[in-house]
Structures are given as C-alpha cells and as structure tokens.
Amino acid sequence: METRMDDQAGRKKGGGEAFDQIKRCPVYNTFRIIGKKFTILIIRDMMYNDKSRFNEFLETVEEINPKTLSARLREMEKDGLIRRKIHHERPVRVEYALTEKGKALRPILEQMSEFSFRYCPRDVFRDGKPRTVSEVVASKVLAGDRGGPGVQGK
Numbered sequence: 001m002e003t004r005m006d007d008q009a010g011r012k013k014g015g016g017e018a019f020d021q022i023k024r025c026p027v028y029n030t031f032r033i034i035g036k037k038f039t040i041l042i043i044r045d046m047m048y049n050d051k052s053r054f055n056e057f058l059e060t061v062e063e064i065n066p067k068t069l070s071a072r073l074r075e076m077e078k079d080g081l082i083r084r085k086i087h088h089e090r091p092v093r094v095e096y097a098l099t100e101k102g103k104a105l106r107p108i109l110e111q112m113s114e115f116s117f118r119y120c121p122r123d124v125f126r127d128g129k130p131r132t133v134s135e136v137v138a139s140k141v142l143a144g145d146r147g148g149p150g151v152q153g154k
Contacts, residue, residue, distance in 0.1 A: 033079050034105065038064050038072050040112070043081065043098070043105055052095040076102070 034040050041061045045051040051060055057069055064072075073096060076082045081102035087093040114133045116123065121130040 030108075033081070034108075036072065036075065038068060039076060040109065042069075042072055042076065043102060044109060046082070046096065046098050046102070047106060047109065052097060054094065054096075081105070 034043070038061055041064070042057055045057060045060050049060060051057055054066075054069065054073070057073075058064065058066060061069065073082065073084070077084050077096075079101075080099055082096045083099055085095050085097065087095065110133060113136075117125075117131050117133060117136065119130075122128040125131065
C-alpha cells in the first residue's frame, strides 16, 4: 500500500507541485529501509567502530543471531546501504562496506545519539547525567578514539 505524506499527516491534498508529486511519506520510506531490528546497529558498527566482517557484527551487535544478521546484511545490500566484497583467498573472506547512501545516514545516527544523551541519560550513561554529543566526542578524542557518538558498550 502506498502511503501519501498528506494522508499520514492529515493534511489537505494539494499544495505545491513538489508536494503533489510525493507518493509515499519520506519518513515512512526511510523507516522502511533502516527500521528493521538491528539494521541501524550494524550501520553504527560500520560507521563508528570500523567493523566490516560477519563475525565482528555477531560479537558487537547486541542480541543478534547469525540467521538474522545474514538476513539484515542481504537486505541492506539490496537497499544499497552496503556493498559486499568477496576476497578470493583460502579461506574465503567477505567484507562489507557502507555505500554513499549508507554513509548519508550519519546525521540520523548522530541525532539518535543526541536524543538519548539528552532525554535518556539514565539508560545511556553510568552516572545518569545528560551530555551533549560534542562532550562525548571530545572525551572519546581525548581517550584516543576518533569515532563518532555511536558508542556501544557490549
């Protein structure tokens, strides 16, 4: 079923030409691509933690199992978020990398981090005190880590 943005938001149909061309809510569309369980965590690990191999994801993505990981990686490749590279050596090595489309999700992950830093500090920080992304990134840089706010503590 195609969902129009105006239908979802309860807005009157009509408006500008660009608005009239929308056939699916863009928020719904993005959620359809990245909203499945574990997808955003795999992207986080690729983007911030330099993970690229199946077993690395199994070790770092919280609560994922091999069957689900395999399915998510296939879906992400089909959606153009990642590319799969097979290294023909013994044993065969497979690595995954973010595409331009996948890398474009960085601001979304940063906003998700910022939301939790500000509104869910008891769930995120040991001391339960809210922080900004820049405070967390600055403390990571001082600790010698050049990653972004996508910290995970597994």
